[in-house]
Each structure stands twice: as structure tokens, then as C-alpha cells.
Amino acid sequence: MSCWDTVQMYALRSLGYGERLLPRDDFTICQQVTLIGSGMMWNVYFGVLALAAGFFLATALALGKASPQLWLRKPAQWFIFVFRGSPLFIQFFFAYFAFLSLKQLSPLFDPFSSAWMGALVVLFLNTAAYSGEIFHGALMSVPKGDMEAADAYGFTGWARFRKITWPTMLRLAWPAYTNEAIFLFHATTLVFFSGFPARQQKGDALYYANYFADKTFNPFIPYPILAGYFILVTLVIIGVFGLVNRRLNRHLPVARKMRMRLRAPLMR
Amino acid sequence: MEAAILTACADPSTLSGLSWLVCYLTTGKHMAFYGSFGTVLLLLAVTAPVALGFGFAAAMAARSRIWPLSWFGRGYIAIVRGVPDIAFFLFFVIALDQFFEWLRHEVKCPDWDQPVWQGNDFVVCSAAKLPLNNSAQWVHEAYGFSLAVITFAIVFGAFAANVLYGAMRAVPRAQLETAEAYGMTQRQTFWRILVPQMWVYALPGLSNLWMVLIKATPLLFLLGVEDIVYWARELGGSKTAKFTDYPHGDWRMWYFLALLVFYLAFTWVSEKVLNRLMARLTHGQATVGGEAQRKTVGKAA
Amino acid sequence: MKNILIGTAALAMLATAALAESHSVVRLGTEGAYPPYNFINDAGEVDGFERELGDELCKRAELTCEWTTNDWDSIIPNLTSGNYDAIIAGMSITDERKDVIDFTQNYTPPSPSAFAAMSADLDLESAVISAQTGTIQAAHVTSMGGATLLEFANPDETIAAVKNGEADAVMADKDFLIPVVEESGGDMSFVGEDVALGGGIGMGFRKSDPELREKFDTAIQSMKDDGTLNALIVKHLGEDSPKF
Missing domain, CATH: 3.40.190.10 (Periplasmic binding protein-like II)
Structure with a gap:
């Protein structure tokens, strides 16, 4: 059987298409690369959607935490504290328990005990908390002068936020936010590992890597393959976020751009 | 006290209510659970400085003018940061253990004629075993623990290196130029000017790293260390009367709740301490430092 | 960096200080989460059918044994890389596993x-x-x-x-x-x-370690012959469990 046949059989296995039975003997490198790659689709799915949705909640949380209103500030503070203060491992555990009991109340919650929905919600809340903290930090360090200039030009309310505060906040937060994105993609490997059960052997990259390590009794091939895929994903993230960063900083003189890049702290 | 508990708990099936609970919470297994909190704290206390050391070495290597060294430092930072820590933990400890045993094997048994790899088996002479087969159980546990420390340190060292590398470059260029103008050598400039100044820039990143490190400890059980998550699962799972004197249903919820409280409390204390440290580090720094202080306190809070 | 080297060196020295001949202690690896075969009892120790069986086998083979627990997922890689010498963890004898490790004869009938x-x-x-x-x-x-x-x-x-x-x-x-x-x-x-499913439960050993496997195999045979194994099966696995 050629490698191309294997790819056709297993490339979409993680979504439930193609060959039903996973390989059981005569394991080849090609099978491992194909199936682990197939599982990567789930990691990308969780990562991209959680990040995209989390971005908006994070902005809201940052504004909430910076708000002078107590009833806005306290919930935002607590949300960020709880989700940043506890391991994702434990969050998955509680979420799975909670979703199972909600399921008894209404069939509306049925999808939540499956990974595609339930784990996505947990990852979304988790990344929103971490990004919210990063955005809050950035919001606090928006230069006073920028705001005064905005006032002088007559910007108020929504327009001031949309045109001045928000872009500056993003610009300041971007290096740390890039790190958060990388961490989030790494965190997606926990979904099937500790959180949610895998149904019909449809799992993420780590699930298949684990499967092969288990069947071949040799961890030294599947896990490095998994690592290779993640290094690729990380490079893509750094590339894409770098482009956005360039766009966010396009109005700055070169020297200041350099300084921005160098001050990048690791936030998470 | 202990003796009193032991006699009172001799037959738990006759107990009820609070006395049952007291007996239940003082079983040997629970003692091991409480002990594992110490294990986790010890791991954090040991790993943090070691990882910082790895990070510092790697950041220095990455800055080096000798290209193989710089290439190595950058490669280490990029690769380890790019890989999820679980994937690393799942195979790296076995590899590290084999590496150490292989080194000892080469030294201790030079006239061993069989291959180290025999099919799937990794075989070294028994004098090269780490720890030796007949050493006490605690030696095995201590060895497993140190492997875990090294693995954690290698992973988090890469992140620390990234932070320190950024911090070294954030120290204003003018400071270094002034040092050179005063006739300091490269070495002196690095150790006397750059290193003392970079910590202010590095601390926000490092304190975040500390928070991530705390939250990575539930993965310890992957490294073969019986940590709090291992015991919480073990104790919380439902127990039938046949295998324990204290049968109960699925109590994992309560045990995990205890872990949640532990982690939240630990995070809270860490935040307080780190904020204080940051305030202290920036104290007395020039106006730029004051400005930086205002910013970083906002970030870390 | 330095600290860790010193630490490792210290450990290595400790390990060497406790010197003795090889295999004087045999390390038995189990999961500790599969009652009645093996589980952690209230005192925090390995207990169950395999605990009692393993201790008896070690006695008959005149070996000193130590118990250690390991996650099920990595129980075979850790055996082959030498972190313990035998698996006794309710592991069924299958062809897949036989490719990588050797089993003793089964100590429970195919159940x-x-x-x-x-x-x-x-x-x-x-x-x-x-x-x-x-x-x-x-x-x-x-x-x-x-x-x-x-x-x-x-x-x-x-x-x-x-x-x-x-x-x-x-x-x-x-x-x-x-x-x-x-x-x-x-x-x-x-x-x-x-x-x-499977061919009964057996103890697993490294392929490169046939002498040790032989010793345990003989011990299992002697327990089968004098009926003590059946008595253990009844005691831990119940009257209805198949016997030899």
C-alpha cells in the first residue's frame, strides 16, 4: 500500500470520514504522519474559533476591569482571577461535570458534553481571561498624551474608543497577545487528553500520537511528529500576528517600532 | 493523638457523621495526598531557579558572537517554545533517563560487549542503572522527582530565555555605550551594567511565567511523580466496600474543588508577592524607571 | 545548571553507595487502579489479587521485590527502558504485546x-x-x-x-x-x-531478561500445581471466576 493510499484513507479520519478502523499492525511512518496531521484539524479548529471569539470577550473584560463602576469591575476581576488562577486541566473537569448535569435539564445542552462544543466553550472562556488581562495591562499603559490629544481634537465616547484608545491598546498588547495565541494552540492538546472523551476514535493530534505510542510501544516517533506539526503551527501564528503587528504599527517611525518589538514581555 | 485516632478508626463501618469523616481524612492514602502538596511546592521552589538558570544561559548563548553557540541558543528557544509541554513530557523523561544511564554505562562498564539497544529493550549493565535496582524506594522517588525538575526546567527555561533575551535588548543602548566610554571591557559591561538593569524589564514576563509554571504542575503525573491530581483522582473515584473500609460514590468533584481552592489561593499569594517585588525593584530608579513602574504594576495587577 | 548537575551527581553517588549485586531487588510495576487485580488501599499501598500473588511468587523464587506504580499509558515503554523489571498489572497476553515484551504463562485463565x-x-x-x-x-x-x-x-x-x-x-x-x-x-x-479476549493475564518482562521471566514462570507453575493459585483466585476474584 502506497503512502498516497494511506493519505486517502486517513486524511479526514479525525472528522469521521474514510477508513473506519485505525491501523492495527505494520505501522508506517506515513500512517503516523497522516493521522496525526488529520488530528491537527481539531487543534486548529479549537484554536482559531476560541481565539476569534475570545478576542471580543477579552476586550469587554479589559474595559470592565478598568471601569470605575464597581458592578462592572468586580465581576470582570473575578472572572479573570478564576480562569487565570486555575489550571485548564481542572477547568475542563468541572466544565464536563457541569455540562453533564445541565444536559439533564434541557436537551438544549446536549452538544455541550461533546468536545466540539463543550471544550470550545472552556477554551474560549480561558483565553478570554488571559487576553483580557493582557488588554487590561495595555489599556493602563496607553500614553496619557494620546488621550489628551484625542480630547483636543474633540473625540468623545465611542468614536474616541474606536479610533484612539482601542487601536493603541491593541498595538501595546500585540506582542504579549501573540504569545497567548501560541499558548492557546498548545492548550488545545488537553481537550481529549484530560477533558472530554473521544468518540469513535475521532480525536486531535495528541490523541492519535498517543494511539500510536500505545500500539507501537515506541513514544519516540509519534511525539516528535506531533512536535513538528506544532512548530509549524507556531511559525504560522508568529507570521500572521507579525503581519497584523506591522499594520498596527504602520504609522510609527522606524526607531519606535524597534523599541516596541524589543519590549515584548511574555504575558500569560 | 495518632494512637487515639488509630484505635477509634479500627472499624469505620460502625462510625458515622463527623467521626467517620475524621477517620476517613486521616487514612494513609490521605496522608500521601497531603504530602503531595509538599511535593508540588518543592518542585516549584526547585524548578523556578533552575529554569531561570537555563533561561539565562540560553539567552547568553543566543546573544553570543560565536555562531554555533548563538545558533544553538536560538534553536533551543524556538523549538521548545513551539512544542506543547504535554507532548514534550510524554517522551522526554524516558529519553533523559536513558541518556543518563547510557552515560554511566559508558563510564562504568567499558568492556560490556552487548548493544545498548536490543530490539525494543534498552539494556545497560546493572551498575549503570539509575538509581540502582536495590536502592531504597525513596531514592527512586527522588530520582524521578529530579528528572521531573530537569524536564520542567528545560521547557520553562526556553520561555525564560525568551523573556531575558528581550530584557537584555531592552536595556537602553546609551547605558552600554557610556560603560564602554568609561573603558569597561565587554565582559564588565555585561555583568556590571546590563545584568543588574535588565531585571526590571524581565520581571513582568518572569512573573507571568511563574503563573504558567504553577498551572503546569497538574501535568506532573505524566512524569511519573505522584502529585496532587493523581491522588485526587485516586481518592475521589467511587469506591466499593470490597476494597476499602470507607466506601463512597464518585467524590472527584470535591477533591478537585479542593485543588481549585489550592491553586487560586497560591496564585493570589504569588500575585501579592510579585507585585511587592516589582515595586521594590523599580524603587529609586530614574524617572524612566518610575514610568516603567507605573506601567508594569498595571500589567501585573 | 550547576545546581542540577551537583544534584544529579549527589544522587548518583547515593545510588552507588547502596551497592550490591544485580537483581537482588526486583521491581514490580503495576497500575494501582484496577481492583480487584491491583489498587491502592486505604493505607496508600498497592493491594489486591496481584499484590498477594506477586509477593508469594517472589517468596517462591527467593527474590526481594519492591512495588512501584506507573500510569497505564506508559507502562510498557517504562519496562523496556528499564525503570522496573516486571509488569504485573492485569495485563492480558496478546500478540501485539508479545511483539514487544515477553510474558510468563498466564496466572488467570482467559477470563x-x-x-x-x-x-x-x-x-x-x-x-x-x-x-x-x-x-x-x-x-x-x-x-x-x-x-x-x-x-x-x-x-x-x-x-x-x-x-x-x-x-x-x-x-x-x-x-x-x-x-x-x-x-x-x-x-x-x-x-x-x-x-x-486475550490469552489470560500474565506477567510481562523485557525480551532481554529471560532468566528473570523463567524464575517467575516456574513459581507460577508451582502455585498452579499445589492449588494455591486457585485459592487466591477464589479469594480475590470470586467463586465464579474461572480457575485452573
């Missing part, structure tokens, strides 16, 4: 695997069935046609999934399920036919 569910009239062919990842039962469910496999990392979770309705049935060794079904107060019952 059936069974399905347990909350309702007795379940159609297994279209059910969602939970099993522990990497077990022969999980492999069996994937080959059952219409059944859906739901995998969990440890045996407790497979039972919990049936109780909370996530799975319709659980598949595991019958000996593991018997106490679960008995204790459930009638909620759970066995469904469908028992399935014979």
Missing part, C-alpha cells in the same frame, strides 16, 4: 470480558460503549460494527460515564465489573454475551 449497562435490554450493536484507552476491550469495540466507542483514560471514568448517561454500556474485564455491578444496588446489570 471473559463483559458489558455492563443501566438497562438490561440494550442493543449493543448500536450502543455507545465506554472503555479504557489502550485496552483490548477498546480494540474490540472498534470492531463491533455499529457500536460507538467512547474512550476514557482510567477505568473509574468508564464506569462514571455509564452512570451519568454519557455511555450506554461499559466494556471491561468481567472480574473488574462484577463488584461494580454488585455494589450498584440493581442499577447496573450485565448485558449481552461475554466475550473471550
Whole structure:
């Protein structure tokens, strides 16, 4: 059987298409690369959607935490504290328990005990908390002068936020936010590992890597393959976020751009 | 006290209510659970400085003018940061253990004629075993623990290196130029000017790293260390009367709740301490430092 | 960096200081989460059928044994890389595993695997069935046609999934399920036919370690011959469990 046949059989296995039975003997490198790659689709799915949705909640949380209103500030503070203060491992555990009991109340919650929905919600809340903290930090360090200039030009309310505060906040937060994105993609490997059960052997990259390590009794091939895929994903993230960063900083003189890049702290 | 508990708990099936609970919470297994909190704290206390050391070495290597060294430092930072820590933990400890045993094997048994790899088996002479087969159980546990420390340190060292590398470059260029103008050598400039100044820039990143490190400890059980998550699962799972004197249903919820409280409390204390440290580090720094202080306190809070 | 080197060196010296000849201590690896075969008792020690069996075998083979627990997932790689010398963890003898490690003769007869569910009239062919990842039962469910496999990392979770309705049935060794079904107060019952999987449970050894395997094999044979093994099976696995 050629490698191309294997790819056709297993490339979409993680979504439930193609060959039903996973390989059981005569394991080849090609099978491992194909199936682990197939599982990567789930990691990308969780990562991209959680990040995209989390971005908006994070902005809201940052504004909430910076708000002078107590009833806005306290919930935002607590949300960020709880989700940043506890391991994702434990969050998955509680979420799975909670979703199972909600399921008894209404069939509306049925999808939540499956990974595609339930784990996505947990990852979304988790990344929103971490990004919210990063955005809050950035919001606090928006230069006073920028705001005064905005006032002088007559910007108020929504327009001031949309045109001045928000872009500056993003610009300041971007290096740390890039790190958060990388961490989030790494965190997606926990979904099937500790959180949610895998149904019909449809799992993420780590699930298949684990499967092969288990069947071949040799961890030294599947896990490095998994690592290779993640290094690729990380490079893509750094590339894409770098482009956005360039766009966010396009109005700055070169020297200041350099300084921005160098001050990048690791936030998470 | 202990003796009193032991006699009172001799037959738990006759107990009820609070006395049952007291007996239940003082079983040997629970003692091991409480002990594992110490294990986790010890791991954090040991790993943090070691990882910082790895990070510092790697950041220095990455800055080096000798290209193989710089290439190595950058490669280490990029690769380890790019890989999820679980994937690393799942195979790296076995590899590290084999590496150490292989080194000892080469030294201790030079006239061993069989291959180290025999099919799937990794075989070294028994004098090269780490720890030796007949050493006490605690030696095995201590060895497993140190492997875990090294693995954690290698992973988090890469992140620390990234932070320190950024911090070294954030120290204003003018400071270094002034040092050179005063006739300091490269070495002196690095150790006397750059290193003392970079910590202010590095601390926000490092304190975040500390928070991530705390939250990575539930993965310890992957490294073969019986940590709090291992015991919480073990104790919380439902127990039938046949295998324990204290049968109960699925109590994992309560045990995990205890872990949640532990982690939240630990995070809270860490935040307080780190904020204080940051305030202290920036104290007395020039106006730029004051400005930086205002910013970083906002970030870390 | 320096600290860790010193630490490792210190440990290495400690280990060397405790010198003695090879194999004077045999390390037995088990999972500690699979009653009645092996579990951690209230005192925090390994207990169960295999604890008693292992201790008796070591006595007969005149070996000093130490128990150690390891996660099921990595139990075989850790044996082959030499972190312990034998696996005694309710591990069924299968061809797949025989490619990598050697087994002694079985110390339980091929015992059936069974399905347990909350309702007795379940159609297994279209059910969602939970099993522990990497077990022969999980492999069996994937080959059952219409059944859906739901995998969990440890045996407790497979039972919990049936109780909370996530799975319709659980598949595991019958000996593991018997106490679960008995204790459930009638909620759970066995469904469908028992399935014979694997060639019984044996101890696993490195292929490069035939002498040690030989010693345990002889000890198991002697326990079979004088009937003590059957007595142990009855004591831990119950009257109904198959005997030699």
C-alpha cells in the first residue's frame, strides 16, 4: 500500500470520514504522519474559533476591569482571577461535570458534553481571561498624551474608543497577545487528553500520537511528529500576528517600532 | 493523638457523621495526598531557579558572537517554545533517563560487549542503572522527582530565555555605550551594567511565567511523580466496600474543588508577592524607571 | 545548571553507595487502579489479587521485590527502558504485546470480558460503549460494527460515564465489573454475551531478561500445581471466576 493510499484513507479520519478502523499492525511512518496531521484539524479548529471569539470577550473584560463602576469591575476581576488562577486541566473537569448535569435539564445542552462544543466553550472562556488581562495591562499603559490629544481634537465616547484608545491598546498588547495565541494552540492538546472523551476514535493530534505510542510501544516517533506539526503551527501564528503587528504599527517611525518589538514581555 | 485516632478508626463501618469523616481524612492514602502538596511546592521552589538558570544561559548563548553557540541558543528557544509541554513530557523523561544511564554505562562498564539497544529493550549493565535496582524506594522517588525538575526546567527555561533575551535588548543602548566610554571591557559591561538593569524589564514576563509554571504542575503525573491530581483522582473515584473500609460514590468533584481552592489561593499569594517585588525593584530608579513602574504594576495587577 | 548537575551527581553517588549485586531487588510495576487485580488501599499501598500473588511468587523464587506504580499509558515503554523489571498489572497476553515484551504463562485463565449497562435490554450493536484507552476491550469495540466507542483514560471514568448517561454500556474485564455491578444496588446489570479476549493475564518482562521471566514462570507453575493459585483466585476474584 502506497503512502498516497494511506493519505486517502486517513486524511479526514479525525472528522469521521474514510477508513473506519485505525491501523492495527505494520505501522508506517506515513500512517503516523497522516493521522496525526488529520488530528491537527481539531487543534486548529479549537484554536482559531476560541481565539476569534475570545478576542471580543477579552476586550469587554479589559474595559470592565478598568471601569470605575464597581458592578462592572468586580465581576470582570473575578472572572479573570478564576480562569487565570486555575489550571485548564481542572477547568475542563468541572466544565464536563457541569455540562453533564445541565444536559439533564434541557436537551438544549446536549452538544455541550461533546468536545466540539463543550471544550470550545472552556477554551474560549480561558483565553478570554488571559487576553483580557493582557488588554487590561495595555489599556493602563496607553500614553496619557494620546488621550489628551484625542480630547483636543474633540473625540468623545465611542468614536474616541474606536479610533484612539482601542487601536493603541491593541498595538501595546500585540506582542504579549501573540504569545497567548501560541499558548492557546498548545492548550488545545488537553481537550481529549484530560477533558472530554473521544468518540469513535475521532480525536486531535495528541490523541492519535498517543494511539500510536500505545500500539507501537515506541513514544519516540509519534511525539516528535506531533512536535513538528506544532512548530509549524507556531511559525504560522508568529507570521500572521507579525503581519497584523506591522499594520498596527504602520504609522510609527522606524526607531519606535524597534523599541516596541524589543519590549515584548511574555504575558500569560 | 495518632494512637487515639488509630484505635477509634479500627472499624469505620460502625462510625458515622463527623467521626467517620475524621477517620476517613486521616487514612494513609490521605496522608500521601497531603504530602503531595509538599511535593508540588518543592518542585516549584526547585524548578523556578533552575529554569531561570537555563533561561539565562540560553539567552547568553543566543546573544553570543560565536555562531554555533548563538545558533544553538536560538534553536533551543524556538523549538521548545513551539512544542506543547504535554507532548514534550510524554517522551522526554524516558529519553533523559536513558541518556543518563547510557552515560554511566559508558563510564562504568567499558568492556560490556552487548548493544545498548536490543530490539525494543534498552539494556545497560546493572551498575549503570539509575538509581540502582536495590536502592531504597525513596531514592527512586527522588530520582524521578529530579528528572521531573530537569524536564520542567528545560521547557520553562526556553520561555525564560525568551523573556531575558528581550530584557537584555531592552536595556537602553546609551547605558552600554557610556560603560564602554568609561573603558569597561565587554565582559564588565555585561555583568556590571546590563545584568543588574535588565531585571526590571524581565520581571513582568518572569512573573507571568511563574503563573504558567504553577498551572503546569497538574501535568506532573505524566512524569511519573505522584502529585496532587493523581491522588485526587485516586481518592475521589467511587469506591466499593470490597476494597476499602470507607466506601463512597464518585467524590472527584470535591477533591478537585479542593485543588481549585489550592491553586487560586497560591496564585493570589504569588500575585501579592510579585507585585511587592516589582515595586521594590523599580524603587529609586530614574524617572524612566518610575514610568516603567507605573506601567508594569498595571500589567501585573 | 550547576545546581542540577551537583544534584544529579549527589544522587548518583547515593545510588552507588547502596551497592550490591544485580537483581537482588526486583521491581514490580503495576497500575494501582484496577481492583480487584491491583489498587491502592486505604493505607496508600498497592493491594489486591496481584499484590498477594506477586509477593508469594517472589517468596517462591527467593527474590526481594519492591512495588512501584506507573500510569497505564506508559507502562510498557517504562519496562523496556528499564525503570522496573516486571509488569504485573492485569495485563492480558496478546500478540501485539508479545511483539514487544515477553510474558510468563498466564496466572488467570482467559477470563471473559463483559458489558455492563443501566438497562438490561440494550442493543449493543448500536450502543455507545465506554472503555479504557489502550485496552483490548477498546480494540474490540472498534470492531463491533455499529457500536460507538467512547474512550476514557482510567477505568473509574468508564464506569462514571455509564452512570451519568454519557455511555450506554461499559466494556471491561468481567472480574473488574462484577463488584461494580454488585455494589450498584440493581442499577447496573450485565448485558449481552461475554466475550473471550486475550490469552489470560500474565506477567510481562523485557525480551532481554529471560532468566528473570523463567524464575517467575516456574513459581507460577508451582502455585498452579499445589492449588494455591486457585485459592487466591477464589479469594480475590470470586467463586465464579474461572480457575485452573
